[in-house]
Amino acid sequence: MPRIEVDETLCKGCELCKMTCPKQCIEMSDKFGKSGYFPAKLAKEDCCIGCKMCYQVCPDVAITVYK
Amino acid sequence: MTAEKAITKRPSGLTDKKTHYCPGCGHGVVHRLIAEVMEELNIVGKTIGVAPVGCAVFADTYFACDMIQGPHGRGPAIATGLKRSKPELAVFSYQGDGDLASIGMAETIHSAARSENITIIFINNCIYGMTGGQMAPTTLIGQKATTCPKGRDAKKQGYPIKVSELLATLQGAKYLERCAVHKPAFVAKTKMAIKKAFQNQIDGKGFSMVEVLTVCPTNWGLNLKDSIGFLEGPMEEYFPLGVYKDEK
Ligand SMILES: Cc1ncc(C[n+]2csc(CCOP(=O)(O)OP(=O)(O)O)c2C)c(N)n1
Ligand code: SF4
Ligand code: SF4
Ligand code: SF4
Numbered sequence: 001m002p003r004i005e006v007d008e009t010l011c012k013g014c015e016l017c018k019m020t021c022p023k024q025c026i027e028m029s030d031k032f033g034k035s036g037y038f039p040a041k042l043a044k045e046d047c048c049i050g051c052k053m054c055y056q057v058c059p060d061v062a063i064t065v066y067k
Numbered sequence: 068m069t070a071e072k073a074i075t076k077r078p079s080g081l082t083d084k085k086t087h088y089c090p091g092c093g094h095g096v097v098h099r100l101i102a103e104v105m106e107e108l109n110i111v112g113k114t115i116g117v118a119p120v121g122c123a124v125f126a127d128t129y130f131a132c133d134m135i136q137g138p139h140g141r142g143p144a145i146a147t148g149l150k151r152s153k154p155e156l157a158v159f160s161y162q163g164d165g166d167l168a169s170i171g172m173a174e175t176i177h178s179a180a181r182s183e184n185i186t187i188i189f190i191n192n193c194i195y196g197m198t199g200g201q202m203a204p205t206t207l208i209g210q211k212a213t214t215c216p217k218g219r220d221a222k223k224q225g226y227p228i229k230v231s232e233l234l235a236t237l238q239g240a241k242y243l244e245r246c247a248v249h250k251p252a253f254v255a256k257t258k259m260a261i262k263k264a265f266q267n268q269i270d271g272k273g274f275s276m277v278e279v280l281t282v283c284p285t286n287w288g289l290n291l292k293d294s295i296g297f298l299e300g301p302m303e304e305y306f307p308l309g310v311y312k313d314e315k
Contacts, residue, residue: 014091014291020251037090055075056251059088059095065075 002050002067006040010062013037017054017063023047026054080105082131091291093281094123096248097190098130100258101159104265105132114157115149117142121163122196140171143178146185157268159186165195168204168230175230182239182273186264189230189276191245192283193302200286204228207301211288227305231278235311242267242275243311247303249282249295272314280306 004026011033017040018026025047026040033039040062042048050067077083080102088094105111111132118126120139127134137145142160150158167175167189178185194212195201202212202219205227209218219227234240242264246257257279264275280302282294289297 010085012090016091016249016291019292019295035085050074052075053251056254057096057249059090059092059099060086061077061081061095061099063075064073066071067074 001046002048002065003045004042004048004054005064005066006042007062007064008033008039009035010060011035011037011039012060012062013039014059015040016057016059020053020057022051022053023049078102078106080111080131082129084128086129087125088122089283089285091282091284091294092122093192093248093279094190096254097188097257097261097279097281098126100248100254100261101161101188102130103258104262105157107262108157108265108269110157110265110269113155114159115153117145117149117158117160119160119162119166120197121166123161123163123190124197126161140166140169141174142166142171143174143183143185143187146187147178147181147183150183150185154184157186157265159188159265161188162190163196164189164191164193164203164205164230165198165201168228172204176234176237179234179237179240179274179276182241184268184271184273185275186268187274187276188261188264189278190281191230191278191306192281193227194283194286196283196286200283200288205230205306207305210301212286229306231276231306231311234276239274240276240312241273241314243278244276244313245278245280245306245308245311247280247298247308249298253308278306280308
């Protein structure tokens, strides 16, 4: 199953990936990340289809998509 | 089951440095696209970029190619000198709308008129970002800025400049396209435009510029969702996306 990893040191919690994901797989963490933002994370397993749209819009290259 | 592998990666045209841009700012996406294009054209080691004065002033530390940070608005003049003395290298100038269309308008117009064989990446966010949200030559009628707090009034501050349309009147401008990066389809299109603007230079075609509409939530005083609404609404209405020049 495809999945994403979010680098907490890069993510600024802008939520663009969350707004963009066609499957609504992304949510924001309720804990501060290492940079003082609420980083994005995969909300549930078996959701991501590996379309890379979140990677495309992320201004901080914080997302890696695995397939 | 086959082993899992990463299908995205940080392009080699970027350094590992984290940017100082605000959350959601379009500068970061455009940086990544330029870096991907340099990687795909295999020119990271054969490119010199010019960083502007503006929020992208530290771009020299974000790109992995050689970089120079220029005085305000002078990017095209510096790029001209670099390209003429090192024609074997790719040269790009990265500029905001304050930098390119205000203090640097002369350099912009004359480098296009001379058809310098350079690539310009023009970030249009309708405002001066770095200095705290003053009116730019691109600020829309009715849009608020610290120097027009009631909104830009054509009677007092005149009309916003459409740079791509203006340059399209010049014979020396060979490729001009206006793009955006707030949604995946636009990101893909912008990448193709940036690639073309670099390829044109490699092919010796002359002046190419890609204008990218981006959000500045911080100085627009809007959250990211409303910023995207502003971009898709009044901004795209006044600055329509599309190709303004594409000379064969
Ligand atoms: C010669 C000179 N004049 C004025 C300034 C102040 N200044 C710094 S950045 C800037 C405008 C930046 O706006 P823009 O080019 O739109 O880039 P953004 O920050 O929005 O990315 C100005 C006027 C300066 N640094 N140097
Ligand atoms: S790769 Fe596609 S489906 Fe998976 S999280 Fe990103 S946007 Fe959503
Ligand atoms: S788009 Fe990037 S920086 Fe913004 S929340 Fe998602 S992962 Fe974080
Ligand atoms: S002030 Fe505006 S242009 Fe500058 S980094 Fe922040 S969002 Fe981007």
